[in-house]
Amino acid sequence: MSEKEMMYDSILARSFSKQEQKKLRYVAIFCCFLIALSFCTVFKPYLGPLPVLNLRLSIDVSDLKMLIVKDTSTSHMDSTNSQRIEVSDAIPKKIDELVCNITERSDLCEINHDIRIDGRSATIYFASTHEHEANSSWNIRPYARKYDRVAMSRAKEWSVKSVQQLQLPHCTQNHSIPAVVFSSGGYSGNHFHDFSDILIPLYITSRQFNGQVQFIVTDKHSWWINKFQNVIRNLSNYDIIDIDKETDIHCFTRGIVGLKRHDRELRIDPSTSPYYSIKDFREFIRSSYSLKKATAIKLKDGDQNKIKPGLLIISRKRTRTFTNTGKIAEMGRKLGFQVVVTEAESNLSRFAETVNSCDVFLGVHGAGLTNMIFLPERAVFIQVVPFGGFEWLARTDYEEPSKQMNMRYLEYKIKIEESSLLQQYPIDHQVIKDPSSIGKQGWKVFRSVYMERQNVQLDLNRFRSTLLKALELLHQ
Structure with missing residues (x-):
């Protein structure tokens, strides 16, 4: 034992009884525990990755914040110029925000803000209110089978880019409805993939708008659009825009880039937002094609x-x-x-x-x-x-x-x-x-x-x- 330690023990012995010294030690241990707990609470957001597979960019007049949470699965979406912040800070009340959901099956960016779509550069722009957040971009192929390299190689890559207000391209066509951007490339033409990769995800993504939505199609095949025109017309009240051939800058009040797809083939998870089911989709299909028979025959003896x-x-x-x-x-x-x-x-x-x-x-x-x-x-x-x-x-x-x-x-x-x-x-x-x-x-x-x-x-x-x-x- 050192000389200093012996001196402190001597002082404690003279000042406190053995019982009081024991109580003092317990109080000291409890205080140390409280201090450690406080440090863990304060620094918890920086101790490890958050178990959330999404990306959020929040835009406010007074503040701009961004959250990138990395997906461990292979993704066709890349991000640049980003910073990591606490989830609670990423979702302030009454703001516009960009949410990019990165899943195993598909990537989807929802922009609840004015957007400008330039088909010539395959870029979707929206304004950033802070200079240091400008020129951030995310690359996405808007086809819902991202784990399949062959399919994704047949879908055009688009950029979702935040820029300063003065850098936004000038609008030449204005629209007062939301836009949904998707690809009809990939494995289109195979009936199974037409439904599993495009039509069911398109229904999940756009049905919420009740027809008041503009479809922006990249990799457009006219024969595919004609084949499924009953479904497309029942989801959107507007003619499709073949964006790859457009020279105009199309401006929308909000937009979704990519399609939402659930985990399994030809299925919809009713427990996941927007809470549709495959039964809802089949009823929608019966309505789209005016199919009369709702239930199979029930035979009786004889x-x-x-x-x-x-x-x-x-x-x-x-x-x-x-x-x-x-x-x-x-x-x-x-x-x-x-x-x-x-x-x-x-x-x-x-x-x-x-x-x-x-x-x-x-x-x-x-x-x-x-x-x-x-x-x-x-x-x-x-x-x-x-x-x-x-x-x-x-x-x-x-x-x-x-x-x-x-x-x-x-x-x-x-x-x-x-x-x-x-x-x-x-x-x-x-x-x-x-x-x-x-x-x-x-x-x-x-x-x-x-x-x-x-x-x-x-x-x-x-x-x-x-x-x-x-x-x-x-x-x-």
Whole structure:
């Protein structure tokens, strides 16, 4: 023990009893604990990253503050000239703000402030009130499949940029409504991606405006706009602006860049703002295409001789086709169905009516099954799963979405004897005996073998029980 320590002990011994010294030590420990707690409270915002995946830029007449919270997932959005601040400071009351939500599926920037859109430079400007916050920018590709590099490479990159008021480009066209900027590039043209990547996210993002919104489309394909004109016209009361061809500076009171997408394919999370559901979307689709049948037929004992439920068989021309479609249809008729065999056509309005008129929907796994969206409530959806390890795709792409859409789901997994692959490869080939080894070689190899080279010839005796199950479900 040092001389100083001995001196302090001596002073304590003379001034306080042993009991009083013990109490004093407890008080000292308690005071140290309070001091430490105070330091943690004050400096907590600087001790680690905040568990929030968004970016906020708040604009006020008296103050401008910015919050960047980095997403750990790969993102197509980059930011520059930013500072990190406490969340509570980023959301003062009664201000305009920019919120950029960075998620695994898509990036979206909502600007609750005057914006100016320059199609020539692919830039969206808004004014900053502080010089040191000017010239900050964020890059975004407004297509809702950001984890897919191929899809994103087909969507144009845009900049969202804050500048000083005097640096804003001059407006040549003024609009009094909000704008939504999105890309119709990516995988557009594939029916599954048309809905999962564009139409459902567009509905989630823009339905809140009740038609009072201007769609600004980049990577515009006229054929795509024409195909889905019923949906687009029901979401917006205004003609689309093909921004890539515009030389004007378009000015809006507010805007959204990108589309909001929920985690899973062909689905909407009703617990997430703006609190729509897939049921809401399907009702919206029925309204857009004037579809009359809301619910599938409910059969009663003895009805089958009088009322025939509709069975729609989706045929395909190139790959994963039924090679015995005629025999499948004949068996369906003998079991009491009114059978329709058709391939998805370019006239979507007419095809939507055909799908909506049926009670049972049958097809091999593929984009054409997305047309189940047009089916009435409680219809029976039969997915034929090809050979080769399609279980995960079948489940996530169609089984789970169909159940959320209030359909009765049935699945028929073919055996190798029902696949055309048996005529292309010997029985001991890896393609036949070990599909997982092919899958491990990557998506392109899997697709080229099991999706592009395979057709299906159903075993009618085996498949018959699936159609009988469909009839049973229509009695429930």
